[in-house]
Amino acid sequence: MELKWVKDFLALSAMGNFRIAAQQRSVSQPAFSRRIQALEAWIGAPLFDRVRQPSQLTQAGRLFLPRAREIADLANTAKQDVRALVLEDKERMRFSTISSLAQTFLPPWLKSLQSFIVADQFVVKTEYGTIADYFSALEDNSVDFFICYEDPNNRLQMNDSVFQSLKLANETLVPVISPDDQGAPRCWLPDRPSKPIPCLHTLTKGSPSPVRYHMETKYSHLTFKSVYESSIALTLKVMAIEGFGLAWVPIAFVADDLAAGRLVRAAEPADDLVVDIVIYRCAKITEPRVEKLWKVLMRQQNGQTVCDQNKVERMRCRPASDSYL
Amino acid sequence: MELKWVKDFLALSAMGNFRIAAQQRSVSQPAFSRRIQALEAWIGAPLFDRVRQPSQLTQAGRLFLPRAREIADLANTAKQDVRALVLEDKERMRFSTISSLAQTFLPPWLKSLQSFIVADQFVVKTEYGTIADYFSALEDNSVDFFICYEDPNNRLQMNDSVFQSLKLANETLVPVISPDDQGAPRCWLPDRPSKPIPCLHTLTKGSPSPVRYHMETKYSHLTFKSVYESSIALTLKVMAIEGFGLAWVPIAFVADDLAAGRLVRAAEPADDLVVDIVIYRCAKITEPRVEKLWKVLMRQQNGQTVCDQNKVERMRCRPASDSYL
DNA sequence: TTTAGTCATGCATTTATTGCATGGCTTGCA
DNA sequence: TGCAAGCCATGCAATAAATGCATGACTAAA
Structure with missing residues (x-):
């Protein structure tokens, strides 16, 4: 049985005339007649009484009518619902990251992406507890990407056949402190003051923290x-x-404050912490929008400009989703 | 969209393997693959993730799954329900008649029909009030046939382009009465006794009664x-x-009682009332089972035996219902 | 690296669908 | 009573779709 036969039936039951219903359905009258007959053959009963004019439903036809409506409605609704979900999902790029990156790096970075990718909505999640939680979320497809700081001297050591990574940028974190009355820093690294050095942290709660690592290794004394x-x-x-x-703060963040004297450096520039901003994805997830962004980022990493993409690399999970639109 | 695509989808979602699902659906794997792709194209989203083995539903596929089941169930149920109605209706021959014929003529007559027609159930209705009611029931397709007595000298005068009729048989109604002590009839027609002649009737309540007509015309004095x-x-x-x-009673009914002397004739045999048993149908009703029986009866009337029916007369309300079975 | 299995695609064949032309039938009108 | 108009069905040829076979790209396991 074909859905178009059911729709033909509904048209004919409304109009009572094969020629007019065929016209409305944009087929010739003979083709329409055969389709109605095909439906009647499938059902196993005549659905219309052709002797009388206009054509009227038989008892079988009257029994089938509400069901025909329901079948047509159900098929259309199912299609629309699934499409709506796909469109919704297609247009959402889902990231997880630590809160400091969410507030500093991501907004301008996402802005810069918009000329390369189609996404109506970016979702940025920051509520994962541990580093393992972030990677689990990638793996079970709760998010598409995970962005974090990574100390070049202390890589995360993830299995790169499972989790692929790319460096997006690097960032210089400069230790700053308020000046004393004379404009000098209240403490200076790596000098050892008599009291513990008070320091400020972003909440990292089980997350990777290059700053902590830096403090724990470079200034272990x-x-x-x-x-x-x-x-x-x-x-x-x-x-x-x-x-x-x-506090270790991105240098771009406090340039003005340093120039104005509101903050001062607490160490030599050589002691600034340079960290990478790294993006991770789960290799198994091959959804088109994930693949697309990954290619863009790889090209950016390799210094390529985005070229004409008529010859797209062949991917599994075909047919290619673009054919649906 | 085709129903077989939906069924393919359900098979694949259950089995997770194109080759095995294709086998179960009795098509080749390439054909099966194309059908799934056709459904995905119609829906507008991939329904299966082929990268992982076994193939798994995508989120779109999971959303579509209950709807696919409902569509398939609804289509099958609709078909079954309509077919059940048709079979039920096809196997019911519906007659209306007066109660005396229902009790006397019809049982053996219907028995004799069974070698000519297929009908699991005969429905005999006797509860119509007037002659007009009987014919209305024919016209609105509440019954297929109306069977009644008809005095050859007093035809019903129905419009025979609307109501077609055939004579099934005739019946001799003989006036009988109980004998007196000497074995003679208590009254004799057309003798006029001093008292009114007590007589017995079947309940006819607005129905045609050749017996009453006979009494009112032949013995009006x-x-x-x-x-x-x-x-x-x-x-x-x-x-x-x-x-x-x-009482006027069918002669076949009382032959034994006459022979045994329990009843005696109340008139000369020439005064027996010979009536026709006539069957009517509504010409507009062209349902196959009605047409079929009518042909059988016409052949019986013409003395034909039922012959091979490979060349059936062409009728409207095609396709012929036989093609459904 | 090789093998086995999965799903997709090119190609030719088969089947189904379609539109055109036309026919059988019914109804309404002159 | 005959004719015309309109309805729906069917024969036929062309077109489109569906199918199976052969084979390829890819992945996972040995």
Whole structure:
């Protein structure tokens, strides 16, 4: 049975005339007649009484009519619902990241992506607990990408046949502190003050933290005391200006404050922490929008410009989704 | 969209393997693959993830699955229900008649029909009020045939382009009465007794009654008094034997009682009432089973035997219903 | 690296669908 | 009563779709 036969039936039951119903269905009258006969053959009963004019439903036809409507409605609704979901899902790029990157790096970066990819909505999730949680979410397709800081000297060591990664950028984190009355830093690395050095952190709660690692390795002889933690990275700068302690903050973030003297460096520039911003994906997830972005990022990494993509690399999970649109 | 695509989808979702599902659906694997792709094209989204083995439903596929089941169930149920109705209707021959014929003529006559027609069920309705009701029921397709007595001298005068009729048989109604002590009839027609002649009738309530007509025309100089009416024709004989009065009864009915002297004739044999048993149909109703029986009856009327019916007369309301079985 | 299995595609054949021309039938009108 | 108009069905040829066979691209396991 074909859905178009059911729709033909509905048209004929409404119009009572083969020629007019055929016209409405955009087929010739003989073709229409055969389709109605095909439906009647499938059903196993005549559905229309042709002797009388206009054609009227038989008892079988009257019994079939509400069911025909339901079949047609159900098929159309199913199609529409599935399409709606696909469109919704197609247009959502889902990222997970640590909150500081969510607030600093991602907004301008996502903005820059918009000339390369089609996505109406970006979803940025920051609520995962541990590093394992972030990667699990990639694996079970809850998110498409995970973006994080990664110390070049302390790679995450993920299995790169399962999780592929690309470096998006790097960032210089400069240790800053409020100046004393004379404009000098309240402490200087790697000098060892008599008291523990108060320091400010973004909330990382089980997440990878190049800053912590840096502190724990480069300044292992010093004692630090965490006096402030917040999931809102911008507040670290403000708190540092207020004199609460030392913080590693992206240099671009505080350039003006350093120039104005509101903050001062707490170490030599050579001691700045340069970290990579790395994006991860799960290799098994081959959805078209994920593949598309990955290609863009790989080209960016290799210094390529985005070229004409008429010859797209062949991928599994065919037929290619573009053919649906 | 084709129903077989939906069934293919359901098979694949159950089995997770194109080759095995194709086998189960009795098509080759390439054909099966194309059908799944055709459904995906119609839906507008991939329904299966082929990268992983076994093939798994995508999110779109999971959304479509319950709907696919419902579409398939609805289509199959609709077909079955309509077919059940058609089979039920096809196997029911619906007659209306007066109660005396229902109890006397029809049972053996229907028995004799069974070698000519296929009908699991005969429906005999006797509850119509007037002659007009019987014919209305024909016209609105509540019954297929109406069978009644018809006096050859007093035809029903129906419009025979609307209501076609055939004579099935004739019947001799003989006036009988119980004998007196000497074995003579208690009254004799057309003698006029001093008192009204008690007579017995089948309940005809607005129905055509050749017997009443006969009494009213042939014996218009006599006075009759109806002393018994019953819808059960057989009781007339019993009541006549008990001496309640005169009754016109089918001769075949009382042959034994006449021979045994339990009943005697109340008139000369020339005065027996010979009536036709006539069957009517509505010409507009062209349902196959009605046409079929009519042909059988016409052949019987013309003395033909039922011949091979490979060349059936062409009828409207095609395709011929036989093609459905 | 090789093998086995999965699903997709090119190609030729088969089957189905379609539109055109036309026919059988019914109804309405002159 | 005959004719015309309109309805739906069917024969035929052309077109389109569906199918199976052969084979290829790819992945996973040995």
